[in-house]
Each structure stands twice: as C-alpha cells, then as structure tokens.
Amino acid sequence: EPEVTQTPSHQVTQMGQEVILRCVPISNHLYFYWYRQILGQKVEFLVSFYNNEISEKSEIFDDQFSVERPDGSNFTLKIRSTKLEDSAMYFCASKGQRETQYFGPGTRLLVL
Amino acid sequence: AQTVTQSQPEMSVQEAETVTLSCTYDTSESDYYLFWYKQPPSRQMILVIRQEAYKQQNATENRFSVNFQKAAKSFSLKISDSQLGDAAMYFCAMNSGGSNYKLTFGKGTLLTVNP
Numbered sequence: 465e466p467e468v469t470q471t472p473s474h475q476v477t478q479m480g481q482e483v484i485l486r487c488v489p490i491s492n493h494l495y496f497y498w499y500r501q502i503l504g505q506k507v508e509f510l511v512s513f514y515n516n517e518i519s520e521k522s523e524i525f526d527d528q529f530s531v532e533r534p535d536g537s538n539f540t541l542k543i544r545s546t547k548l549e550d551s552a553m554y555f556c557a558s559k560g561q562r563e564t565q566y567f568g569p570g571t572r573l574l575v576l
Numbered sequence: 577a578q579t580v581t582q583s584q585p586e587m588s589v590q591e592a593e594t595v596t597l598s599c600t601y602d603t604s605e606s607d608y609y610l611f612w613y614k615q616p617p618s619r620q621m622i623l624v625i626r627q628e629a630y631k632q633q634n635a636t637e638n639r640f641s642v643n644f645q646k647a648a649k650s651f652s653l654k655i656s657d658s659q660l661g662d663a664a665m666y667f668c669a670m671n672s673g674g675s676n677y678k679l680t681f682g683k684g685t686l687l688t689v690n691p
Contacts, residue, residue: 495676497679499679509680512676520675557621557679559677563671563673565679
C-alpha cells in the first residue's frame with residue numbers, strides 16, 4: 465500500500481540555521497500539506513499546496529517558511545533562521561480519495 | 577472558520593470493554609468530512625475512521641464506529657472490545673472544500689487501556 469515518507473526522522477539544529485524537511489507524497493495525490501505539532505499540543509495546519517503553488521497558508525507560515533516541489537515527487541519545507549520555538553514534530557500529508565489525508569511518520573525537529 | 581472540540585483530555589477503559597470518545601465541531605460549510613486519527617507514542621498519525629457529512633449512515637471499521645449527529649454537530653468514536661494496542665492519543669478532525677481541505681484538529685483525548 466502506498467504511503468507518505470519523510471526524511472529525516474530526526475533533525476537537531478542550532479538556532480539561526482536553515483533546515484529542509486523532505487516528504488514524498490503518495491504518487492497520484494494532488495494536494496499536499498504540512499502540519500506541525502509542538503510537544504503536548506494539537507496538530508496545527510501550516511500550508512497547503514496544489515498545482516505547484518501554495519493554495520492556503522496559516523498565520524504561522526510567515527516569511528521564515530517556504531515550500532516547493534522541486535522534481536515532481538519530493539515536497540519540501542524549508543525553515544530559514546530557525547528559532548527555539550520551531551522545535552516540533554512536522555508532518556507532511558497528501559490527500560487522496562474521499563478527501564482523506566494520509567500522514568507521513570513525521571520529522572522531529574529540535575532547535576538548540 | 578472551523579473549530580473542533582474534544583472535551584475529554586483523558587479517558588481510560590478496561591481491556592475488552594467499550595469506550596466512547598466525544599467530539600463536537602462547528603462549521604458554516606454544508607459539505608465537510610470528519611475523521612478520527614490515532615497517535616501512538618511513536619507520534620505517527622494513523623487514520624482510524626472517516627465520515628462524510630452528507631451520509632446519514634454512521635461509519636464503521638471493525639471495532640471502531642462513530643455516532644454522527646449532524647444537527648448537534650457531534651461526532652463521537654466508539655471503540656469496542658478495547659485492546660492494549662488501542663492505547664494512544666486520539667484526535668478528532670474535520671475538513672471541507674471551502675478551506676482547501678486543510679484539517680482542523682481537536683486537542684486530543686489520551687486513551688489508556690487497563691489490562
């Protein structure tokens with residue numbers, strides 16, 4: 465059964481550094497999403513991506529963040545100049561039939 | 577804007593018993609979709625069950641079923657014959673076309689299964 469994959473599973477970085485989180489959505493899906501979950505909190509929407517452009521973004525998704533689909537399979541989230549408060553689990557998801565989103569295993573980001 | 581409320585931060589159940597997790601929501605959309613996701617300690621988000629709002633029949637998936645009350649905007653999850661592997665955080669979520677199908681989540685209910 466196809467699944468969403470994410471790399472790396474864990475990422476430790478220093479404050480101010482740039483990180484790139486990678487996702488491979490399910491191949492025939494057209495909508496892609498990034499969510500984040502700060503430890504102990506609920507899952508929050510960051511951005512949705514359709515037809516090679518951002519379709520919606522949350523207020524969290526400021527100029528520090530960017531997304532792209534560089535090669536037709538990967539879907540990346542870049543965080544520039546990371547802050548301590550960016551430490552969270554980041555989930556990629558893709559939407560299939562019946563408007564259902566399937567999540568990747570997540571990337572745990574720790575900013576020191 | 578859509579909101580999802582889970583009023584039970586924690587629940588516990590004895591193995592083999594039945595437990596119901598509550599969820600209420602609010603939306604101005606007429607066409608929307610409701611989901612329950614399970615998050616075990618590994619923190620992966622696993623789809624448990626989905627319900628289309630236009631369907632009156634409650635969804636079932638093996639030991640998992642929902643009680644969907646559209647007028648009351650309620651969407652509870654019933655787990656029958658609870659197993660130790662059901663212990664996890666459970667999130668209620670919804671999406672709609674008017675919001676690019678982005679998911680709005682509740683705060684979650686931590687389910688403990690006692691042997």
